[in-house]
Amino acid sequence: MTHVTTFYKAKGGVASTLSAIYYACALARVHGPDQVILLDADKGTRSVDKYITRRVKNHGFEVDMPFLVEEWNPNKGPLATFAVEVLKRIGPVKHLIIDMGADPSYAINAAILADTIIMPIKPWETDYETIDDLMSGLAENEGAKKYVLLTIVDRPRQGEAATARADITKKYEAKYGVTVLQTEVKKQAKYRSYHKNGDVPDELWAYEGVYAEINGGHMLDGTPFNLEMDLNPRG
Ligand SMILES: Nc1ncnc2c1ncn2[C@@H]1O[C@H](COP(=O)(O)OP(=O)(O)OP(=O)(O)O)[C@@H](O)[C@H]1O
Ligand SMILES: [Mg+2]
Numbered sequence: 001m002t003h004v005t006t007f008y009k010a011k012g013g014v015a016s017t018l019s020a021i022y023y024a025c026a027l028a029r030v031h032g033p034d035q036v037i038l039l040d041a042d043k044g045t046r047s048v049d050k051y052i053t054r055r056v057k058n059h060g061f062e063v064d065m066p067f068l069v070e071e072w073n074p075n076k077g078p079l080a081t082f083a084v085e086v087l088k089r090i091g092p093v094k095h096l097i098i099d100m101g102a103d104p105s106y107a108i109n110a111a112i113l114a115d116t117i118i119m120p121i122k123p124w125e126t127d128y129e130t131i132d133d134l135m136s137g138l139a140e141n142e143g144a145k146k147y148v149l150l151t152i153v154d155r156p157r158q159g160e161a162a163t164a165r166a167d168i169t170k171k172y173e174a175k176y177g178v179t180v181l182q183t184e185v186k187k188q189a190k191y192r193s194y195h196k197n198g199d200v201p202d203e204l205w206a207y208e209g210v211y212a213e214i215n216g217g218h219m220l221d222g223t224p225f226n227l228e229m230d231l232n233p234r235g
Contacts, residue, residue, distance in 0.1 A: 002087055006098045006114035008107055010130035014120040015151040015185060017042070020099035021051055022207035023118070027095045028067040029220050030211070035094040036067035037086065041079060041110055042101030043071055068093070079109045104133065112141050116214060119178075120151045120185075123164030131168065135176045146178045149210060151185040183209030 005023070007016045020038060028036040040048035048069055068090065072082050083096060100110040111117055111134075119134060121127045128148070138144070148168055153161045165180050172178040185206050212218055212225035219225055 002092055002096050003094060003116065004083075004096045004098065004114045005116040005118060006100055006110040008100055008111045008114075008117050008119050008134060009102050009121075010104070010134050011127055012102050014122050014127065016120045017046055017048060017051065017099050019118070019120050019149060019151065019185065019207070019210075020097055021048060022204050023210055024067045024095075024097050025204060026207045026211040026220060027097070030215075031094045033066045034068065037070055037090065037093050037096050038067055039070050039072055039083065039086065039096060039098045041072045041098050041106065043073055044101070047071075048099060074106065079106065080113055083113060104137075107134075108137050111138055111144070114141065114144050117141075117144050117146045118149050118181075118210075119147065120149045121164070121168075122152050123150050123161040124154075124157050128164055128168045128172075131172050131176070131178065135172070135178070138176075142177075145214070146176060147214065148172075148178055148180045149183070149185065150180065152187045153184045154187040157187075181210055181213050183207075183213060 007020045007023075009016050017040075024036050024038045038048060043049075049071070070086050072079055076082050079098075083098075087093070087096065098110045098114070100107045117138075119131065121130075131148070135146075150161050150164060161184055168178065168180050173180075183206055208220050209225065211220065217225045
């Protein structure tokens with residue numbers, strides 16, 4: 001069975017595409033490059049192919065991206081049908097990751113397909129008040145594991161991230177079964193130059209943390225996920 005993970009958001013610019021890419025990198029390191037498909041369902045100015053035309057220089061990858069990429073848009077028919085066709089064509093890979101746009105009429109379809117839903121949220125713009133919108137309509141998918149990933153957490157804003165974390169937990173944990181991941185994606189200056197020089201931020205470690213939290217507590221090198229260590233990472 002292919003495990004479907006949807007990156008699901010109500011608003012653009014929350015680092016969802018980069019998160020989907022790095023999470024796919026993390027999964028591909030464990031399962032192999034032919035076992036992970038990243039389905040770009042939000043093709044636009046900052047879609048997956050804009051990032052993957054750059055080579056991944058770090059972390060031992062020598063290829064453009066160490067996983068398979070497919071593109072969906074509404075002209076290709078219903079998303080679920082397309083996803084099934086892709087899996088028929090390529091074979092039953094271990095992981096399908098969907099980077100979904102903010103348009104709720106499409107996004108809900110990707111969320112309903114998902115075993116795991118990751119909602120990247122910038123904590124300081126009270127984006128988390130969008131969680132009610134994101135979750136309404138998901139009643140049919142009670143079985144999905146639902147996570148909030150706090151992204152682009154600036155050092156001066158760590159306090160706000162802590163407030164957001166507490167608030168989201170209080171408002172949504174019981175209501176929708178949403179868990180806020182302990183791993184936070186830090187704000188990284190390097191991301192700004194990403195298009196220009198193709199660097200992969202060292203921050204890929206953060207997605208190892210996401211991987212560890214979602215997939216049983218071990219980092220990619222097999223060491224147990226240790227919150228204190230991982231929240232004060234290398235460098
Ligand atoms: N951790 C980060 N620190 C700083 N900038 C970041 C970080 N993550 C992403 N960015 C920047 O934020 C912008 C949006 O990132 P990304 O394309 O991943 O987000 P998105 O939610 O998919 O946006 P879109 O609405 O365009 O689909 C990009 O310019 C990217 O370089
Ligand atoms: Mg995007």
